[in-house]
Amino acid sequence: MARRVRDEHERFARPSKHGSRPRSKQRPDHADAVPALVTGIDRGRYTLVVDDGGPDEREILAMKARELGRTRTVVGDRVDVVGDTTGHEGTLARIVRITDRTSTLRRTADDTDPYERIVVANADQLVVVTALAQPEPRTGMIDRCVVAAYDAGMDVLLCLTKADLASPDELRGLYEPIGVSVVVTRRDSPETVEDVRSHLLGRTSVLVGHSGVGKSTLINALVPDALRATGDVNDVTGRGRHTSTSAVALRLPVGPDSSVDDDGHDGWVIDTPGVRSFGLAHVETDHLLAAFEDLDAAAAECPRGCTHAEDAPDCALDDWVAAADGETEREARAARLASFRRLLASRD
Numbered sequence: 001m002a003r004r005v006r007d008e009h010e011r012f013a014r015p016s017k018h019g020s021r022p023r024s025k026q027r028p029d030h031a032d033a034v035p036a037l038v039t040g041i042d043r044g045r046y047t048l049v050v051d052d053g054g055p056d057e058r059e060i061l062a063m064k065a066r067e068l069g070r071t072r073t074v075v076g077d078r079v080d081v082v083g084d085t086t087g088h089e090g091t092l093a094r095i096v097r098i099t100d101r102t103s104t105l106r107r108t109a110d111d112t113d114p115y116e117r118i119v120v121a122n123a124d125q126l127v128v129v130t131a132l133a134q135p136e137p138r139t140g141m142i143d144r145c146v147v148a149a150y151d152a153g154m155d156v157l158l159c160l161t162k163a164d165l166a167s168p169d170e171l172r173g174l175y176e177p178i179g180v181s182v183v184v185t186r187r188d189s190p191e192t193v194e195d196v197r198s199h200l201l202g203r204t205s206v207l208v209g210h211s212g213v214g215k216s217t218l219i220n221a222l223v224p225d226a227l228r229a230t231g232d233v234n235d236v237t238g239r240g241r242h243t244s245t246s247a248v249a250l251r252l253p254v255g256p257d258s259s260v261d262d263d264g265h266d267g268w269v270i271d272t273p274g275v276r277s278f279g280l281a282h283v284e285t286d287h288l289l290a291a292f293e294d295l296d297a298a299a300a301e302c303p304r305g306c307t308h309a310e311d312a313p314d315c316a317l318d319d320w321v322a323a324a325d326g327e328t329e330r331e332a333r334a335a336r337l338a339s340f341r342r343l344l345a346s347r348d
């Protein structure tokens with residue numbers, strides 16, 4: 001997407017066929033534009049934060065300038081705005097530029113949504129919120145999140161909730177070996193919430209999770225002003241569900257633990273109430289492989305066009321496991337290869 005955004009800017013910058021008027025006349029470069037962060041979107045109206053973390057930090061409302069055409073703007077985007085950026089009641093600024101994204105978390109079209117979408121821009125961590133029980137954890141869902149995050153170049157934090165109901169050991173054993181950080185919470189233990197916070201400080205994190213896993217409970221504990229709706233949701237009417245279905249960025253307070261390093265960056269937490277699944281058809285094997293450095297290196301010996309799947313003939317990854325030094329190392333390699341292949345298969 002970063003590429004496409006750039007192309008669209010370039011198109012505007014190209015001289016017109018009908019003469020050579022100075023470029024500034026065709027498209028003012030908005031020297032007076034101010035940078036802002038997109039924190040919410042509601043029917044074509046964008047909520048932005050200007051002077052993020054600075055003395056004049058304020059929330060403003062904006063629309064997209066016509067010159068941006070069909071370029072999509074998503075939560076997490078860094079943009080430039082012109083017009084009335086005071087944020088006073090009734091004002092509406094204009095977004096004139098979208099800064100190149102450092103990451104794009106995507107989902108492919110699926111049965112419920114026919115469009116490939118960028119879910120969030122510029123996030124560096126995906127927090128997969130999964131209950132240890134009620135509802136039962138589903139590794140298929142976690143795998144798909146891990147693939148989407150690794151494809152986007154994001155880290156993964158697996159947040160296991162409801163630890164009062166079941167043990168986290170099995171899931172920990174499954175995901176820690178593939179580079180996923182694991183943190184365990186329970187509603188009746190405020191310390192566990194602070195543990196989560198320490199993983200979020202200074203970063204931009206996207207939280208995803210199925211209905212009922214305790215995501216809203218967690219967000220409300222982390223960001224008391226968030227007021228995310230919690231409780232048992234009626235699956236038929238959807239009553240009890242937060243009304244917003246699009247992502248929203250919430251500023252993360254540093255929290256009560258003064259031992260944490262506060263260098264002015266408290267971080268952002270992005271809730272994604274609308275995201276119930278990740279379609280993964282867009283994810284390329286090589287992209288996923290790049291998240292596994294050791295496997296990536298070993299795959300250099302694979303035959304051309306190797307799929308690296310379980311049934312791939314002469315896949316060098318199998319040789320890599322066989323060539324391990326000693327039983328312990330061989331088992332560790334086998335486990336990593338099995339995890340990689342499981343993630344690969346979760347795309348289908």
Ligand SMILES: Nc1nc2c(ncn2[C@@H]2O[C@H](COP(=O)(O)OP(=O)(O)OP(=O)(O)O)[C@@H](O)[C@H]2O)c(=O)[nH]1
Binds near residue numbers: 162185212215231242
């Ligand atoms: N036993 C137990 N229950 C919890 C815990 N955390 C949350 N719950 C309960 O789980 C239910 C769902 O919690 P929510 O925070 O609403 O879950 P959610 O993931 O936001 O779900 P939606 O609102 O449907 O998106 C509520 O009844 C919570 O009280 C926990 O640590 N232990």
Ligand SMILES: [Zn+2]
Binds near residue numbers: 302303306308312317
């Ligand atoms: Zn291979």
